[in-house]
Amino acid sequence: MRGSDLINTKLPVDLLACIFFRLADSKSDCDAFSLVCRRWLSVDRSFRLTIRLGSSGPADQLVSLLVRRFSGLRNVYIDERLPVSPARRMFSPLRSRSVIQHLISPRFFYEKKSLNLLLQKRRHASLTVDAHHLIRNTEIEESGFPDFCLTDVGLSSIATGCKALQKLRLIWCSNLTSTGLRSIAENCKFLKSLDLEGCYIGDQGLIAIGQYCKLQDLNLRLCEGLTDTGLVSLTQQCGRSLKSLGIAVCAWITDVSLESVASHCSCLETLSLDSEMVMNKGLILVAQGCRSLKGLKLLCINITDEALEAVGSFCSSLELLALYNFQRFTDRGLSAIGSGCKNLRGLTLSDCYYISDLGLESVAHGCPKLTRLEINGCHHIETFGVEAIGKSCPELQELALLYCPRIRNSALLEISRGCLHLQDLDLVDCSNIDDDGLCSIAKGCKNLKKLHIRRCYQVGDQGVISIGGNCRSLTDLSLRFCDGVGDEALIAIGKGCPLQHLNVSGCHQITNVGITAIARGCQDLVCLDISVLQNLGDIALAELGKGCPMLREIVLSHCRLISDVGLAHLVKGCTRLEACHMVYCPSVTSSGIATVISGCPGLKKLLVEKGKVSERTKRRASGVLSYLCVDL
Incomplete structure (x- = not known):
């Protein structure tokens, strides 16, 4: 019956909360839920678990307001590298739905109050001006840049308002000190995950965390204020609960800390090290003391074969190993991994100059459960090593061969014969791979979902046609700067593959004709990069407008034949467009740019040359405009 509230009179709050928790993974759904009525808004405020904040106004006041509004927060993520969401035309009566969606965004509670004050001062301001832009500029004028950085005051607000806090990420919050972190430690006893990337936190803050919290995950990246003293104390206090530890570019953390990790963190499962101060001794001790280790990522120039042999001997549960920029270990160390780590599922070898086919063959024979392999810039690995993977690792699902000029078609032939479950293939600068290798993959690995090829100049139409005819599950295709690929290849892809992502940048x-085939055959296309296509014109854009209504991102840069007419056809059908790049398109004018902005209400980013944007467009959409070149 009209006017009757049949839901709220029947459903108790706890049942409404259960419904809300089922929506928790989608912020937009949670926001829509809270708009139904005051009761549902109250449920949202009580049971919303997560907030994410960028750099938005005076951070301390904003954080204080948010933790009062949302009393049930468990996860707080603050990243001062990120700007506020793009502009919304908040006061236009034609944008009522966008206004509602913005009102329920956590940042709006601050922005609304600040904006009202600003409008009193700037009554001449346009009604379509980005709220955050006004707030930010005015606050900078009045009190300077530091007001935009979270300080210990804001962190104390989180501590007192979020007693049940479990996860805290503070990315590049450079004004925080140990005092703020201590307040978190004393008040948030349930804290399990802490990320301090780029924060200048001292030892005393980390010592307090160890005293009061049972951390499970800790990330210390670019924490220049920390020394062995802080980390040693933390591991002594809560080492038994610690399962994941990341240390990167912390100049004062040495093997002394790793010795403490080895002694007290017997349950450690994941370790990531990026340090010039870590030597063999530290890693050997960790291998001996943390035998439950499942994931190990290393960028340590002083590690040698001796340390990797210890990992192979003691860490039999290891599932993920990533080695970056190693110049002091050889096939001997990798052979030890193959002999001892039978459960290895993921292996990354990046710029490991002294690894050859022999080491990779040892991994292939010793680690048959391997599902992911990435070889990047290891120039001594040739065809034989990858062939061994194809023969011995039938569960392989992801293969990336990056900057591997010595690998030939026979390697892909063995992969196609032995790795029938392959879903992801990435080839970059593999100059000896051609259509024959790609055809073998197409015929043997029919479950392929993602294929990225870049600067493989011998790959042409035949290989891609074979992919289109055999790989019916392919949703992500990238053929960047593959000069041999033309329209026939895209016609086959359009007929056979349900693409969602396509990148053909530089395929001259x-x-x-080719883009038309994609537009007519791939109606679910979401992202498209057709930049640097000199023979592409408005006809292709018109077909995309007709056939790809789901398109959200498009890159048109360096397409000299595209004009305002084509853009008008594109935005007429692709109304969901969120990002568009179109620099160095000489036939596109300020009129075309205005057409894109007016035709795409959800647009978040438009990359253009500054000189092409009219003053009216700048006023209407300053928050979504990005410029390749700016005035000096």
Whole structure:
């Protein structure tokens, strides 16, 4: 019956909360839920678990307001590298739905109050001006840049308002000190995960965390104020609960800390090290003391074969190993991994100059459960090593061969014969791979979902046509700067593959015909990069407008034949567009730019040359405009 509230009179609050928790993974759904009525808004405030904040106004006041509004927060993520969400035309009566969606955003509670004050001062301001832009500029004028950085005051607000806090991420919050972190430690006894990337936190803050909290995950990246004293104390206090530890570019953390980790963190499962101060001794001790280790990522120039042999001997549960920029270990160390880590599922070898086919063959024979392999810039690895993977690792699902000029088609042939479950293939600068290798993959690995190829100049139409005819699950295809690929390849892809992502940047043989085939055959296309296509014109954009209504991102840069007419056809059908790049398109004018902005209400980013944007467009959409070149 009209006017009757049949839901609220029947459903108790705890049942409404259960419904809300089922929506918790989607912020937009939670926001919509809270708009139904005051009761549902109250449920949202009580049971919303997570907030994420960028750099937005005086941070301390904003954080204080948010923790009072949302009393049930468990996860707080603050990243001062990120700007506020793009502009919304908050006061236009034609944008009522966008206004509502913005009102329920956590940042709006601050922005609304600040904006009212600003409008009193700036009554001449346009009604379509970005709220955050006004707030930010005015506050900078009045009190300076530091007001935008979270300080210990804001951190204390989180501590007192979020007693049940479990996860805290503070990314590049450079004004925080140990005092703020101590307040978190004393008040948030349930804290399990702490990320302090780029924060200048001292030892005393970390010592307090160890005293009061039973951490499970700790990330210390670019924490220049920490020394062995802080980390040693923390591991002594809560080492038994610690399962994940990341240390990167902390100049004062040495093997002394790793010795403490080895002694007290017997349940450690994941360790990430990026340090010039870590030597063999530290890693050997960790291998001996943390035998439950499952994930190990290393960028340590002083580690040698001796340390990797210890990992192979003691860490039999290891599932993920990533080695970056190693110049002091050889096949001997990798062979030890193959001999001892039978459960290895993921292996990354990046710029490991002294690894050859022999080491990779040892991994292939010793680690048959391998599902992911990435080889990046290891120039001594040739065809034989990858062939061994194809013969011995039938569960392989992801293969990335990056900057591997010595690998030939026979390697892909063995992969196609032995790795029938392959879903992800990435080839970059593999100059000896051609259509024959790609055809073998297409015929043997029919479950392929993602194929990225870049600067493989011998790959042409035949290989891609074979992919289109055999790989019916392919949703992500990238063929960047593959000069041999033309329209015939895209016609086959359009007929056979349900693409959602396509990148054909720099494939000069592709014309309107190929993109038309994609537009007519791939209606679920979401992201498209057709930059640097010299023979592409407005016809292709018109077809995309007709056939791809789900398109959200498009890159049109360096397409000299595209004009305002094509853009008008594109935005007529692709109304969900959120990002568009179109620099160095000489036939696009300020009129075309205005057409894109007016035709795409959800647009978040438009990259153009500054000189092409009219003053009216700047006023209407300053928050979504990005410029390749700015005035000096």
